[in-house]
Amino acid sequence: MAWIGFGMVITFMTLIMTRRLSAVVALILVPVAFGLLAGLGSDMGGMVMDGMRQVAPIAIMLVFAILLFSIMYDAGLFEPLVKSITRFAGHDPLRIALATAFLGAVTSFDGDGTSTVLIVVTAFLPVYLRIGMNPLIIALLILLTNTMINIIPWGGPTARVASALNLDVMEVFWGLIPAALIGLVYATGMAWWLGLRERKRLGWEPGKNMLMSEAGGKLPEIDRSHQRPKLVWVNLILMLGMAAAMGTGLAPLPVVMVVTFALALLINYPRLSQQKERIAAHAENAVTVATLIFSAGVFTGILTGSGMVDAMSESFVGIIPDAAGEYMALITAFASLPFTFFVSNDAYFFGIVPILAAAGAEYGVDPIHIARASMLGQPVHALSPLIAAIYVIGGLLNKEVGELQRFSLLPAIVASLIFIAGAFITGAIY
Template sequence: MLALLGFAMVATFMTLIMTRRAAPLVALIVVPVVFGLIAGHGLDLGPMMLEGVKKIAPTGVMIMFAILYFGLMIDAGLFDPAVRRLLVLVRGDPVRVVVGTVVLAVGVSLDGDGSTTYMVTVAALLPLYARLGLNPLIMACLIMLSSGVMNLTPWGGPTARAATALQVDPAALFLPMVPAMAVGVVWLLLLAWVYGRRERRRLGVLTLDRPAPDPEGLITVSTDPAARRPRLLWVNAGLTLALLITLVTGLVPLAVLFMAGFAIASLINYPQPEALRARIAAHAPNVIAMVAVIFSAGIFTGVLTGTGMVEAMPRSLLALIPPQMGPYLAPITAALSLPMTFFISNDAFYFGVVPILAEAASHYGISKEAIGSASLIGQPFHLLSPLVPSTYLLVSLAGVEFGDHQRFTWPWAVATCAVMGVAAAMLGVFPVWG
């Protein structure tokens, strides 16, 4: 019963936001409350929801100050010269821009942190997409899928969880997957090329021979001339570079890092309280909308966990596997990793489900390393889950709706997982049958 309620809760939420019958902010609060009451919980729903909000609070703080920081940098004109030069470099060609999106996202994703990837790549690329009139959904899709593929590094999270749960060396899971990851990247480059060609037919090529002076402000990211600080360009660039280096090294918690970065950037660029209030007011709609959704997601995950649905859902799926399918548990694990990591958290899947699958597979001569590698296949699809906070950051920075992003991206996320899964099977990472 709990499993059915859990799946129904997530499915109801997805249906409401993808059909635009409810805003994500509303659905994330109302849907779990309704299903929590159906599950027989009343006043105890409050502590569950509060626990979920507490767990997600650092992410909400980080996202709020990250948006404010990059908003100040955009207003001050930090990215304007880079956009002018990038337009010349790509020669205004949408194909080069879209393919370059994958290249940049793959490179930045090597640090294994999705939030970092989203903040760096969107900050670099969104002005270019806006200037050329490219569809930002393409950018969000390709960045997320690139992050999903590269997230399989041992320091990325899923691989470390799977290795810990199975008590194996992370390298034993990661190294065999490297060729399959390379195939996934090639597939994303091909997808980017197709979308780039489509955008080129729609928009044409913007011709810019050189990054000439732009007195009319046509090639710019900042929208308020009074807020620009061209004399502080190199100071802002140095501050942003230092922030990103600190972010990648992980020396300081992200929430604290962006709070400090925002405070320093404010003192440098807008020391007058009136000027700073104007900048905060300009970005307040984005900040409020984003943070409200993040804390609402905490309510969703709190109810899902507190009611026991998160444990019941994987058990019910495992019970559906008939004994005669045992020799095929490796590809079954790969296939299950898509819905499992979508409906429940990575922790619940890798620590609660994968060890059970590995134990069952061992009776058919399938190694736990093979099961561990197969369990990583669904990560590109996992990032579409409403339970992943970093995805809300991505759609907020990219300026797209969460439901639109899911509707646009999910077929390509499934296709990316399928490409990696087939490649891994063909390369012998895990056996098709035991």
Template sequence: MLTLLAFAMVATFMTLIMTGRVSALVALILTPVAFGLLAGHGADLGPMMLDGVKALAPTGVMLAFAILFFGLMTDAGLFDPLVRLIVRVVHGDPVRIVVGSAVLALLVSMDGDGSTTYLICCTAMVPLYRRMGLNPLILACLLMLACGVTNITPWGGPTARAASALHLDAGDVFVPMIPAMLAGAAFILLAAYVLGRGERRRLAALSSDGTVRDPGDADLTEDLVRTNDLTERPKLILANLALTLALLAGLVLGVLPLPVLFMIATAIALVLNYPALAAQKARIAAHAPNILPVISLIFAAGIFTGILNGTGMTDAMAGSVTGLIPPALGPHMAPVTALVAMPFTFFISNDAFYFGILPILSQAAAAHGITPVEMARASLTGQAVHLLSPLVPSTYLLVGLVRVELAQHQRFTLAWAVALSLVLLGAGILTGVIPLAG
């Protein structure tokens, strides 16, 4: 009964947001509460929800201050030179812009943190997409696909979870996957080229003479680069660059927890660029509309995960997946695990999958000579689909930055994410790091 309720809750939630019946905020709160009551939980739902909110509170704090920090850097004009460089390179060509977005995303996302990738890339590319009339869903899609590949790095999170769950060295899991990651990166660039060509044709069809209007670099730069004397700080660009690089270095090195790093960097940025109290209040107020929708969704997701875990629905779903795999598929447990990882890391958290389901699958695979490290590699190939999950906090940041609805993003990106996961799996099998059969 609990398993049925769990799947029904997930199905109801996805139906509500995919059909646009209610907002994601409403669905994340009311759906689990209703099914928690059906599961026989009343007064104990409160502590479950608070546990979920507490678990995501650091993420909410981090995102709030990260949005404010990069917003301040944009106000101060830090990214204006980057915008000018991009404009000179792309020359207003949709294909170059879209492919350039993919290249930028693959480079920036190597730090393994999706939130930072989304903030940096959207700050640079969203104004250009809007100015050229490009579909913002393409940018959201490419950024998420890039993170789906670079999440396999040991510092990205999933690899560390898989290694910890199966008592492996993260390097043994990651290094042999590098050729598959390169294949995934090549697929993303191909996807960017295809999407860019489609945008070029669409924009040409919209123009009166059948060609894409190619404004000059000077015109584009004038439109895209801010010219607000009240907020720009051109004399402080080197100081702001040093502060941003120090922040990114701290993120990679793990000097302090991410929320703390962003809080400190934001406070320094405010004092450095806007020492007057009135100016600081004005900048915070200006970025509040971008912050509130994101962090409210983060805390709403905490209620969803808190009830999902507290009622035992996560464990029930984990047990059901292992029971559904026929014994005849035992010798093929590595590719089966890769395929199973796509939907299950979408519906439940990475922690629940890697610590709850993967060890059970690995034990079943061991009887057919498939090693734990091979199972760990197979489990990582579905991360592109996982990042589309409404339970991933950074997803809300991405859709907020590009100003699209979560359901729109999921519908547009899902096929590309599944294709990328299959490319990673296929490359892993071809290179021998993921066995097709034991």
């Protein structure tokens, strides 16, 4: 069973990394094929249903979280903040860098990196080009802030690892908050240092008029036809109420998200036609994520129910020195840097992490610690050539991906190491 399990994981990773199959198709068909090979037959039906039942709450939460934050974005909840931040920044490179980092952090709470990139780049690229600042600073500061905020329960890494290991998504999230805050302090420090460096390079002085230094590409237009400026405070109160309900455990997270979504839709778009239009506008993202999570339930259901993961972990444990076994979470944390750069999130969280968690369990390491540790390489993952976001931001900034990677890789590695140190110091991974 161990060899069949390893074959299944390797086949799955190979197919999605070579783009032969989509992650959804591979997550379903690969385990079914290997299950038949292992002679599981009709027993697979129960394993698949068990796996899908386990991930159902996470899928529900993600669908409604994506729709909720998309509606808040459509309604213009972030618009006053963007205007205030750009007014604060003015033409001072230090203020501009700090404002870029702050806006990147705030807009990352929707769990969708693409919207964060669009908002921040649209707001700040003209300013950077006008005074001659290096546009690559925008990419770096988005990376450093977004990867720390993206540990939220509806963020990609947290949802994936919770699904893969059948853990409470909130428990994974709460434990990493102190480490993420330390990471945000580092991001702020980087923004401060970069701003001072740009001040010196550009010869900035108070009151000095900074002129356009280079022409920028055409930025995407933001559709403001659906914004509800008169409802900004209502929307803000609604979101703060959701945060309070989450923090106090008033109701299960999926319930909180579903109710908040319904209220947001009714308040901002009371007409039936408007509601249908807004849901349809964001349905593709929501359905894609839900399909991925339920497909992961098929993969993990067969991997676990068949006993493959147990056999694989026993084989893996056999090559780990006994003295290192108790440090499996720390090993996982450091291994997450190269793994998440060279392997896609789906292959990593659904293919590799369950094996690491099962191996750690052999030494008494709590799976929650392995789950958190596996997420600590995300700043490096953000520069992976396997993800679409790096190409999106490269295109908007009119920069090659190689330039982005050369400029940002070292700070990203430092961010991951600080994330690991913070998680270790605060007890999140041991």
